[in-house]
Amino acid sequence: DQQVKQNSPSLSVQEGRISILNCDYTNSMFDYFLWYKKYPAEGPTFLISISSIKDKNEDGRFTVFLNKSAKHLSLHIVPSQPGDSAVYFCAASASGGSYIPTFGRGTSLIVHP
Amino acid sequence: DGGITQSPKYLFRKEGQNVTLSCEQNLNHDAMYWYRQDPGQGLRLIYYSQIVNDFQKGDIAEGYSVSREKKESFPLTVTSAQKNPTAFYLCASSMRVNYGYTFGSGTRLTVV
Numbered sequence: 001d002q003q004v005k006q007n008s009p010s011l012s013v014q015e016g017r018i019s020i021l022n023c024d025y026t027n028s029m030f031d032y033f034l035w036y037k038k039y040p041a042e043g044p045t046f047l048i049s050i051s052s053i054k055d056k057n058e059d060g061r062f063t064v065f066l067n068k069s070a071k072h073l074s075l076h077i078v079p080s081q082p083g084d085s086a087v088y089f090c091a092a093s094a095s096g097g098s099y100i101p102t103f104g105r106g107t108s109l110i111v112h113p
Numbered sequence: 114d115g116g117i118t119q120s121p122k123y124l125f126r127k128e129g130q131n132v133t134l135s136c137e138q139n140l141n142h143d144a145m146y147w148y149r150q151d152p153g154q155g156l157r158l159i160y161y162s163q164i165v166n167d168f169q170k171g172d173i174a175e176g177y178s179v180s181r182e183k184k185e186s187f188p189l190t191v192t193s194a195q196k197n198p199t200a201f202y203l204c205a206s207s208m209r210v211n212y213g214y215t216f217g218s219g220t221r222l223t224v225v
Contacts, residue, residue, distance in 0.1 A: 009153065034213070041122075043203050043216030044156075089155065100146075100171070101214070105155035 003027045004092050006104035013111050019077040021107050023090030026071065030092035034101060035064060035075050038087045047088070048075070080111045116140065119204050119217035126191075126198075126224050134189045134220045136204035145187035146214070148203040149173065156203065162187055191222060198224045 005024045013019045023033075031052035036044035050057040050064045050073065057064050063076045077084055087108045091101035117138040126132045138145065147159040158171030162181040176195025181187055187206075191198045201221050205214040 006155075036214075036216075041201075041219065041221070043117075043119075043205070043218045044214075045216065046213050049213070100158060100161060103148075103156040105153060 004090055004102050004104040006090055006107045008107050010108040013080045015082055015111055015113050016079045019080045019109055021075040021088050023073045023104055024071060025092050029094040031095055032093045033073050034091045036089040044089055082111045082113050085109055085111050117206050117215050117217040119220050122220060124220055124222045128224055129193045131193060132191050134202055136187045136217060137185055138206045140206055140215060142206035142208055144207045146205045147189045150201040150203060198222060
């Protein structure tokens with residue numbers, strides 16, 4: 001049973017436009033959420049995180065939105081650049097549990113020049 | 114330069130052989146983790162360790178073993194009992210659990 005779901009395996013966007021990557025979770029105990037970016041044959045790198053006490057966190061071109069009532073978060077990339085082409089993983093953890101993040105299956109983003 | 118090193122990057126083994134994947138970190142992180150990535154599967158936790166000489170099973174520990182004799186090192190052994198060992202293996206570390214992860218660059222294991 002997947003507790004963190006990324007329902008879109010892939011997303012294709014034109015350079016300069018907005019990329020929106022979505023993530024849904026089922027465990028109401030999750031209170032800390034992270035996004036990681038991964039290039040082929042490399043390890044993931046941390047991108048941005050958000051705590052459940054917030055509904056938005058921004059870092060340059062990257063913004064993460066959290067809707068706790070819908071158990072949904074999204075990562076917005078504006079403007080998208082070809083170098084953003086990668087697999088993006090959503091992860092969630094519970095401070096009242098084991099703390100170990102549970103990862104989604106990832107969304108492959110392709111940004112076309 | 115602090116980081117986490119996995120070696121080798123590519124590894125080939127014959128079916129039935131045990132193989133050990135290396136993971137070393139010089140970040141002074143307490144916690145270390147092993148994940149497996151398969152196409153379309155995301156990252157699945159194999160084992161993790163929060164302190165030296167202690168480790169816990171993750172979601173898919175069967176067929177794997179680990180040790181944590183030193184803070185810097187967390188090797189993973191893929192045993193012959195692992196039915197589908199061919200995968201991309203990622204090691205990670207964090208200051209403590211529920212802190213941001215630093216990942217290694219991964220080892221692609223192919224069993225033939």
